[in-house]
Amino acid sequence: MLVFDLVRGALPAFRGYSQALIIDEVQKSVLSGHFAVNQLMRRALMELLRMVGETALDGLASSNENVVHASARFFVEHAQLEYRLRADLPTLSEATVRDLLQEADIFVRSFNGFSSFGLFSPLDGMRIVSLVSELLSHLWILSSLTFGATPLPVILVSVILSAMPCMLSWARNPTKTWGTRVDRLEARLAAKQDAMRHLAHSDAFRPEIMLFDLGPWILRSWARARKALLGLERRHDRAERDVFSKMISQLYLSGAFSAFEHIPVLLVLNNSTTSLGTFTMYRNALQSLFLTSGTLIHTLRMAFQSIFLMAAFSAARQLRPRLEPPAERVVPFRPALKGMAINIRDLSFTYPGSNNPSLRSVDLTVSAGEAVAIVGCNGSGKTTLSKVLLRIIDFGDGEILVNGIDIRRYRPQDYHAHVTAVFQGFSKLSTSVQGNVGVGYVPGMYDTDSVQSAIDLAGADDLVRSLPDGVQTILDGDVSYHTNCEGFPASGSVPRKPHGLSGGEWQRIAISRAFMRARRPEVQLLVFDEPTSSLDAHAQKQFHDTIEQISRDSDGNRTKTVVFITHRLSTARRADKIAMMESGTITEFGTHEQLLALKGRYAAMYHASI
Numbered sequence: 001m002l003v004f005d006l007v008r009g010a011l012p013a014f015r016g017y018s019q020a021l022i023i024d025e026v027q028k029s030v031l032s033g034h035f036a037v038n039q040l041m042r043r044a045l046m047e048l049l050r051m052v053g054e055t056a057l058d059g060l061a062s063s064n065e066n067v068v069h070a071s072a073r074f075f076v077e078h079a080q081l082e083y084r085l086r087a088d089l090p091t092l093s094e095a096t097v098r099d100l101l102q103e104a105d106i107f108v109r110s111f112n113g114f115s116s117f118g119l120f121s122p123l124d125g126m127r128i129v130s131l132v133s134e135l136l137s138h139l140w141i142l143s144s145l146t147f148g149a150t151p152l153p154v155i156l157v158s159v160i161l162s163a164m165p166c167m168l169s170w171a172r173n174p175t176k177t178w179g180t181r182v183d184r185l186e187a188r189l190a191a192k193q194d195a196m197r198h199l200a201h202s203d204a205f206r207p208e209i210m211l212f213d214l215g216p217w218i219l220r221s222w223a224r225a226r227k228a229l230l231g232l233e234r235r236h237d238r239a240e241r242d243v244f245s246k247m248i249s250q251l252y253l254s255g256a257f258s259a260f261e262h263i264p265v266l267l268v269l270n271n272s273t274t275s276l277g278t279f280t281m282y283r284n285a286l287q288s289l290f291l292t293s294g295t296l297i298h299t300l301r302m303a304f305q306s307i308f309l310m311a312a313f314s315a316a317r318q319l320r321p322r323l324e325p326p327a328e329r330v331v332p333f334r335p336a337l338k339g340m341a342i343n344i345r346d347l348s349f350t351y352p353g354s355n356n357p358s359l360r361s362v363d364l365t366v367s368a369g370e371a372v373a374i375v376g377c378n379g380s381g382k383t384t385l386s387k388v389l390l391r392i393i394d395f396g397d398g399e400i401l402v403n404g405i406d407i408r409r410y411r412p413q414d415y416h417a418h419v420t421a422v423f424q425g426f427s428k429l430s431t432s433v434q435g436n437v438g439v440g441y442v443p444g445m446y447d448t449d450s451v452q453s454a455i456d457l458a459g460a461d462d463l464v465r466s467l468p469d470g471v472q473t474i475l476d477g478d479v480s481y482h483t484n485c486e487g488f489p490a491s492g493s494v495p496r497k498p499h500g501l502s503g504g505e506w507q508r509i510a511i512s513r514a515f516m517r518a519r520r521p522e523v524q525l526l527v528f529d530e531p532t533s534s535l536d537a538h539a540q541k542q543f544h545d546t547i548e549q550i551s552r553d554s555d556g557n558r559t560k561t562v563v564f565i566t567h568r569l570s571t572a573r574r575a576d577k578i579a580m581m582e583s584g585t586i587t588e589f590g591t592h593e594q595l596l597a598l599k600g601r602y603a604a605m606y607h608a609s610i
């Protein structure tokens with residue numbers, strides 16, 4: 001690129017010289033009244049050869065530049081999604097990290113040409129080489145003409161005339177309009193790429209990204225669409241880089257025609273030694289000098305700004321997720337036969353920026369294979385405790401032992417492979433039912449049988465059957481893109497309007513998502529945060545029966561630990577133990593009967609509810 005840019009920078013000067021020779025020839029013919037056709041043809045032929053050479057070199061340099069740019073852009077965007085997806089909630093909650101990511105995003109957008117930096121990227125630093133070389137070649141022409149034989153009046157007239165177009169173009173302040181010609185495939189790829197980028201940046205979807213380890217899938221899907229799209233963009237470029245039209249544009253006819261504007265000037269200066277070609281060359285060189293200097297200053301200014309943004313981008317790539325343990329402390333998760341044993345001791349947690357702790361001195365012991373219900377008033381800390389237990393957020397003081405090991409020593413990805421959950425604020429994706437359910441276990445996402453069986457388990461089979469396209473029906477969710485599970489719009493010439501679902505129907509989809517992996521043998525802990533709040537009584541009973549069924553092996557022995565949060569005490573009593581939460585701590589813990597005998601807060605709430 002460096003060599004190409006150096007040579008390209010000198011091309012305008014050669015162009016000016018060659019065209020000046022033709023103009024001189026025309027001038028000679030006009031003034032002498034004798035047309036030297038052969039000489040004129042020879043000059044025109046030379047100009048044609050120069051144009052062909054310049055076009056070929058230009059085409060080669062542009063396609064080389066496009067390939068390098070596309071690859072670099074892909075690398076930068078890929079790196080951006082990678083560090084975004086790696087960042088966990090505790091990392092993202094830090095203000096300095098947010099600022100850093102914002103600056104890094106500006107850098108990536110400018111690389112895409114989306115930001116106010118226009119099309120600038122560090123690779124455009126190469127353009128500086130080209131601009132400097134162009135500037136030098138124009139300066140050389142000007143100095144040789146100025147300190148050579150060109151008389152002062154010609155220089156003055158030229159300066160005034162050459163400044164005019166620049167001033168006019170500055171005054172006009174042209175706005176660039178982007179082509180809108182996009183074919184269907186390109187639109188679909190762009191939609192998929194945007195959808196994946198949106199998911200990667202979505203805070204609401206972050207818990208599910210972390211829990212279901214969706215990072216690699218999002219990155220893969222985005223990369224496939226992006227690569228295909230860059231390929232298409234290059235094909236468009238090639239189609240538009242039609243050699244003939246390029247040569248016509250290279251003719252620089254305006255330069256030649258403008259020479260004729262100055263015939264009166266030349267007649268006034270008839271007795272001077274300056275030729276019309278020299279005059280035109282002088283004028284063009286001067287004009288180019290203005291334009292090139294402006295572009296060079298603008299490019300240097302952007303390069304300077306981009307250094308800081310590039311630093312932010314590099315720093316963002318080095319971000320370490322807060323939940324990730326130091327390498328020397330990592331312990332691999334070893335599943336136990338009977339489910340996960342959990343021991344929470346003196347646990348406290350305060351959300352960043354909050355003055356009041358949401359969890360204070362929480363003690364809780366859940367034996368392997370036990371089903372525990374967490375109950376309590378709004379804001380008592382139930383969801384917070386479940387997120388801490390799921391390793392979605394960190395905690396302050398205290399400790400959590402899982403199978404006897406400090407939970408902070410497990411790599412979150414490793415730990416998450418052994419748990420599943422329905423979050424209270426689960427994500428509603430604007431994609432197909434299959435996509436919505438499949439994200440619960442990406443390796444099974446494209447296996448219709450696995451998806452269907454999770455839907456059946458969640459009791460959502462009737463619902464899905466009633467939808468216009470069954471599992472392929474596009475749902476009207478929070479993330480606004482309308483694609484099937486692979487991220488493409490459902491086939492068919494007219495895509496259907498996304499299908500809306502009721503709160504309870506969405507809840508069944510979220511339960512199906514959790515059930516995608518709940519039956520897998522490696523999954524040891526099932527956490528449900530108010531999974532049935534919008535379900536009718538029959539569906540609730542069905543849900544709890546299913547949990548009973550999937551948390552036991554064929555001999556009826558418990559193999560999975562279940563923690564569920566609920567406001568319905570009639571369902572809570574089905575659990576082996578119940579934890580009553582008040583003001584961020586567990587105040588009562590035991591079986592339903594034990595808590596009733598205690599005649600405390602739980603007993604009061606239970607009696608009030610029946």
Ligand SMILES: Nc1ncnc2c1ncn2[C@@H]1O[C@H](COP(=O)(O)OP(=O)(O)OP(=O)(O)O)[C@@H](O)[C@H]1O
Nearest residue numbers: 351352354358376377378379380381382383384385
């Ligand atoms: N992101 C947050 N930032 C700051 N404070 C929060 C955040 N999320 C929750 N809290 C606070 O933490 C406390 C516990 O909230 P949590 O959601 O755990 O309660 P909950 O028992 O699950 O309530 P509900 O029954 O309404 O779901 C509340 O006082 C809440 O305001």
